Amino acid sequence: MSDNSENTGAVSAENAKEAEIFKEKANEYFKNQNYEKAIELYTKAIELNPHVASYYGNRSFAYLKTECFGYALNDASKTIELDRNYVKGYYRRAASYMSLSKFKLALKDFETVTKARPNDNDAKIKYTECNKIVKKLAFEKAISVEENKKNIADTINLDAMAIEDDYTGPKLEDGKVTLQFMKDLLKWYKDENKLHRKYAYQILLDVKSWFMAQPSLIDVPIPDDNKFTICGDIHGQFYDLLNIFELNGLPSETNPYLFNGDFVDRGSFSVECIFTLFGFKLLFPNHFFMSRGNHESAVMNHMYGFDGEVKAKYTAQMAQLFTEVYNWLPLAHCLNSRVLVMHGGLFSRDGVTLNEIREIDRNRQPPDEGIMCELLWSDPQPQMGRAPSKRGVGVQFGPDVTHNFLKVNGLDYIVRSHEVKNDGYEVSHDGKCITVFSAPNYCDTMGNRGAFITLKGKDMKPNFTTYAAVPHPNVRPMQYATSLLKFMI
Known part of the structure; x- marks a missing residue:
């Protein structure tokens, strides 16, 4: 799956080319951990060409780094809207859901990744780990009524x-x-x-x-x-x-x-x-x-x-x-x-x-x-x-x-x-x-x-x-x- 899956619509060749330049510059800032500048440049790329899934996916990752989890979630969802086969979008969205403690929704996206990439061991591990958290939270919720009756301090x-x-x-x-x-x-x-x-x-x-x-x-x-x-x-x-x-x-x-x-x-x-x-x-x-x-x-x-x-x-x-x-x-x-x-x-x-x-x-x-x-x-x-x-x-x-x-x-x-x-x-x-x-x-x-x-x-x-x-x-x-x-x- 290409990182540049796109539907260019009415975007001119000139704008598409300039957007790619902004994306490349943003990638360099991201590598150097200047996430705010990377976000600024990914945004410029998106303004020039709003149809490229990877621009939103990359900006989503930068938002995750700066703990803007709500923005990261929006961008990840946008990548999936643009290209349902853009697997990194599901990864980013799962990460956003995790950060917002929405573990069941994160699990659903990890499951999508494992189905799209059945041989991806990393995806399998993340799915398994997230599933453990979901089950653990469900178990804790089930026993919470009993637990609430006693204080650990006691x-x-x-x-x-x-x-x-x-x-x-x-x-x-x-x-x-x-x-x-x-x-x-x-x-x-x-x-x-x-x-x-x-x-x-x-x-x-x-x-x-x-x-x-x-x-x-x-x-x-x-x-x-x-x-x-x-x-x-x-x-x-x-x-x-x-x-x-x-x-x-x-x-x-x-x-x-x-x-x-x-x-x-x-x-x-x-x-x-x-x-x-x-x-x-x-x-x-x-x-x-x-x-x-x-x-x-x-x-x-x-x-x-x-x-x-x-x-x-x-x-x-x-x-x-x-x-x-x-x-x-x-x-x-x-x-x-x-x-x-x-x-x-x-x-x-x-x-x-x-x-x-x-x-x-x-x-x-x-x-x-x-x-x-x-x-x-x-x-x-x-x-x-x-x-x-x-x-x-x-x-x-x-x-x-x-x-x-x-x-x-x-x-x-x-x-x-x-x-x-x-x-x-x-x-x-x-x-x-x-x-x-x-x-x-x-x-x-x-x-x-x-x-x-x-x-x-x-x-x-x-x-x-x-x-x-x-x-x-x-x-x-x-x-x-x-x-x-x-x-x-």
């Missing part, structure tokens, strides 16, 4: 976990996190060691109890002359997290932090990141804050590596306990009644109030729609109004939506994360919407800088610190991800 017996004589790592003092424990933990992790399972479980049980007592929206007071730091996505990049503390100081009562979701997944040091953050939460509970991101969910953790990493370093039971803890993470923080911080963004309807956010029943997996979903998934757009999300989940919101929300709630601006930015941050919507992303050279491929925001209580003016990635041990990103994603990364 089944943990810390007394039965002995500390081996040869364990020389950090130790909790009387079961509590101390500053010395945290300093020892950072060094222990930096040297690629593992925290003892008894202490790991203790931290999870204690932090779950703390989060359970919190509302879905946390009000954070910041005194006039005090500094406050906001960090965006970390995504399992532990050595870059250490660098943030090197640049900005360790968390303390006089150096408070808010980490704004997506602590785990993709990066292969997610366990180290999350226990570091949870440890500081327990040490400074009123001066260290954590918001839930879209990757603090069971499906995302299964696909993008955290679930596999926890099982590799600890147990399947602990992976289930993490899901329980994540369900209790707060969804947003309001700083000095002036700035709202959430992982994703704003809403598909006007008039949402802080009280509505405060009252969200969050102890669950993120839903596919509604304000809890949108807090975790939405993105800003430069155009006015709203549009369907490029991710296929949440909504895209314009400057007018932001201004309206701020006016309704008496706020100055919003801070959100969720998107890679070349400089680690972006100021949009007339300065009223700020994105901060703290994982530099995301997935070891994107070449972006990381950033964090510091502000003072007096004026709440955001100041940006940017930084490059630091070296890390030779463990590649997505090491623990589901094998089905390997053709997407």
